[in-house]
Amino acid sequence: MNEQPLLEVKNLKKYFPIRKGLLRRLAGHVRAVDDVSFAIRKGETLSLVGESGCGKTTTSRCILRALDPTAGQIRYRSNESTVVDLAELPKSRLRPLRRQMQMIFQDPFSSLNPRMTLFDIISEPLVVNNVGTPQSRRERVAELLELVGLPPEFMNRYPHAFSGGQRQRIGIARALALNPALIVADEPVSALDVSVQAQIVNLLLDLQAELGLAYLFVAHDLSVVKHVSDRVAVMYVGKIVEIAETSALFSQPRHPYTEALLSAVPKPDPRLRSQRIILEGEVADPAHPPSGCYFHPRCRYAVDRCKTESPELNEIEPGHFVSCHRANEIELVGVS
Amino acid sequence: MQQTSQPILSVRNLKTYFHQDEGIVRAVDGASFDIYPGRTLGIVGESGCGKSVTARSILQIVDKGGRIEDGEILLRRATGNGQNDILDLAKLKPDSRQARAIRGSEIALIFQEPMTSFSPFHTVGNQIIEAIRLHKPVSRTEARQEAIELLRMVGIPRPDRRIDEYSFQLSGGLRQRVMIAMALSSDPKVLIADEPTTALDVTTQAQVLELLQQLQEEKGLSIILITHDMGVIAEMADDVVVMYLGRVVEQGPVDEIFHAPKHPYTRMLLRSIPSILARPRTKLATIAGSIPHPYNRPAGCPFHPRCPEFMPGKCDVLEPELVRQGENQEVSCFLYEE
Numbered sequence: 001m002n003e004q005p006l007l008e009v010k011n012l013k014k015y016f017p018i019r020k021g022l023l024r025r026l027a028g029h030v031r032a033v034d035d036v037s038f039a040i041r042k043g044e045t046l047s048l049v050g051e052s053g054c055g056k057t058t059t060s061r062c063i064l065r066a067l068d069p070t071a072g073q074i075r076y077r078s079n080e081s082t083v084v085d086l087a088e089l090p091k092s093r094l095r096p097l098r099r100q101m102q103m104i105f106q107d108p109f110s111s112l113n114p115r116m117t118l119f120d121i122i123s124e125p126l127v128v129n130n131v132g133t134p135q136s137r138r139e140r141v142a143e144l145l146e147l148v149g150l151p152p153e154f155m156n157r158y159p160h161a162f163s164g165g166q167r168q169r170i171g172i173a174r175a176l177a178l179n180p181a182l183i184v185a186d187e188p189v190s191a192l193d194v195s196v197q198a199q200i201v202n203l204l205l206d207l208q209a210e211l212g213l214a215y216l217f218v219a220h221d222l223s224v225v226k227h228v229s230d231r232v233a234v235m236y237v238g239k240i241v242e243i244a245e246t247s248a249l250f251s252q253p254r255h256p257y258t259e260a261l262l263s264a265v266p267k268p269d270p271r272l273r274s275q276r277i278i279l280e281g282e283v284a285d286p287a288h289p290p291s292g293c294y295f296h297p298r299c300r301y302a303v304d305r306c307k308t309e310s311p312e313l314n315e316i317e318p319g320h321f322v323s324c325h326r327a328n329e330i331e332l333v334g335v336s
Numbered sequence: 337m338q339q340t341s342q343p344i345l346s347v348r349n350l351k352t353y354f355h356q357d358e359g360i361v362r363a364v365d366g367a368s369f370d371i372y373p374g375r376t377l378g379i380v381g382e383s384g385c386g387k388s389v390t391a392r393s394i395l396q397i398v399d400k401g402g403r404i405e406d407g408e409i410l411l412r413r414a415t416g417n418g419q420n421d422i423l424d425l426a427k428l429k430p431d432s433r434q435a436r437a438i439r440g441s442e443i444a445l446i447f448q449e450p451m452t453s454f455s456p457f458h459t460v461g462n463q464i465i466e467a468i469r470l471h472k473p474v475s476r477t478e479a480r481q482e483a484i485e486l487l488r489m490v491g492i493p494r495p496d497r498r499i500d501e502y503s504f505q506l507s508g509g510l511r512q513r514v515m516i517a518m519a520l521s522s523d524p525k526v527l528i529a530d531e532p533t534t535a536l537d538v539t540t541q542a543q544v545l546e547l548l549q550q551l552q553e554e555k556g557l558s559i560i561l562i563t564h565d566m567g568v569i570a571e572m573a574d575d576v577v578v579m580y581l582g583r584v585v586e587q588g589p590v591d592e593i594f595h596a597p598k599h600p601y602t603r604m605l606l607r608s609i610p611s612i613l614a615r616p617r618t619k620l621a622t623i624a625g626s627i628p629h630p631y632n633r634p635a636g637c638p639f640h641p642r643c644p645e646f647m648p649g650k651c652d653v654l655e656p657e658l659v660r661q662g663e664n665q666e667v668s669c670f671l672y673e674e
Contacts, residue, residue: 045617051537052508163626193382193627194564198608198620205619220537223567223610227618246616264542265612266567270590273571278546279539282507335612 004077005039006214007063007182012036012072012087014058018287030287032058033069034238037313042181045208045215047225047246049261050235051283056218059235060184062087063216064101065094076101076182099129102175106187108167112159118145118170119155125177144173147210148203165196172203176211186218201227222265226250231319234258237284237294240313244320251336254322256299259332267335293325301330342412342420343370344558345394345443345526350407350426352386352393361630363389363402365582368658369575371526374552376559378573378590380566382605384627386582387562391528394560395439396430411442441471444519446512448531453515454503461499464518471522486517490547509540516547520555528560533568545572566609570594575664578602581628581638584658588665598667601639637669645671 020027048056074086105111142152233243242255296306354361409425464483487495533541586599607621640651
């Protein structure tokens, strides 16, 4: 707990301008990420969950600086003593740090170049960063293929010869090539079939134990999230509404949105046909969010205060943060 | 309870093949099952198992290159004098007048992709009105009134305004509701829902599943629910068909499938699904290997290369038939042969 975090995100904001008319006048902002703070420790998995448009992918892209944040800090501990703020760093100085952070993508079909062999794909990060000799790269690629459960002989084949699950393994091998400390995985198993999904989830858990990786796991599937996470952050319209240890968040949610989200997940047992909480209406528009708490129009516990006053993210139990005015008054139901 | 009524639709030994340059893809290879009035049949399986092609075969809208080679699709229809007649849809020509009259009116379909299933050039209202007037001799104004009523029924707020919007102006959940309204415009007896909630967020999925259940109760619809999601099956289905590589490997009432699965594939599939009820950070049981490419379909039982109970000389040579197990369950596996 008291260990220094590997990555610390503070008050991160990413606004996208909305332009209108002939002169492209600024008509407002989409607040895709609106004041988000969290930390990831070495070797830990933090999951960002939420529905489409909640800002989870935008947050992960800002951390990798694929997008430039509007405001906030992204403090990364590159070794024992140095902490750098990725949000401020010019692109030229980002390069050496990028080796320590890698990404795994959702779609294993569009994220691999069909004209490159597995050797080309997996060794590309080594070539770009001038690591090793051609011979040592071949050895490294063989080692990586073995690590992700593919025979090293496949090195000279092209990606089209492989199934979705195998391609996702190739993408993981590429991400591991430079020995990163942090992997950002954006929906890494959601395009896969169930039986293959289980293999990849297990591989991610094994690699983490073996290599001490930290994962920022971005996903919408709460069942998968429960299998991989140490801690979970729930996002709604650009803000974190609740963040806690996995078991606490699932069994004792403290935010009404988390409760509704958990209740809506279909349970794979017909004897548990659920008491679903059906949320009214739709997710708020991040360009025109409601007043007060963004969730109040759909919240069944909302009171007058929720309409006017925006709640803060408060620690209500050690390690359990929630942004709800009524967190201490209401009894919510989780799953266990 | 199944025995008390007769099935509204019976699929018998359905075979739909695709003839391609590289060879024949046996997308559906001998599927049989029944759908009863007012009940939900879930068809579940992973990609390539033939669940969508089965649905398309019932409606005779198989993609180019594919053809129903064999089998029967028997639709039971009331003739009006208390009698039933049975029509074999597999015998109809796909573009015949009769096939077109049944498609959309007696059997309707909703798709996975609510974005691509609508024309972006016409308002959603005009598309529903067109569907209504295709099957009923009503005027435009009457059809418009009816369309507004349908939109209200599926829970669209301010339907009199939404009717003049285009599909891209609606959210994913609303689009799926509009698609359901359109499917119900001709008062079908059977609704085929092909992955109806796969593209939706979980809270929107809950809304749409709730809507389907409510409409089924009100109208006595039979629903064929096609999905890869065992959770959705557990929530919605009365009966379940599990498919693997074009074949039905097991079928039965939902409780038996989840609590007394017989086929090794069903058992392993259930163990490998991530569950929100699991302990945090636990590994999942896996099924070795991956789904074979349809051109390299294994001989014998299609599951044998991945099966832990594989019996050499039997499973890789002979194709198992569906055999009855207990009251209502059927399984196609040599472990259960007499």
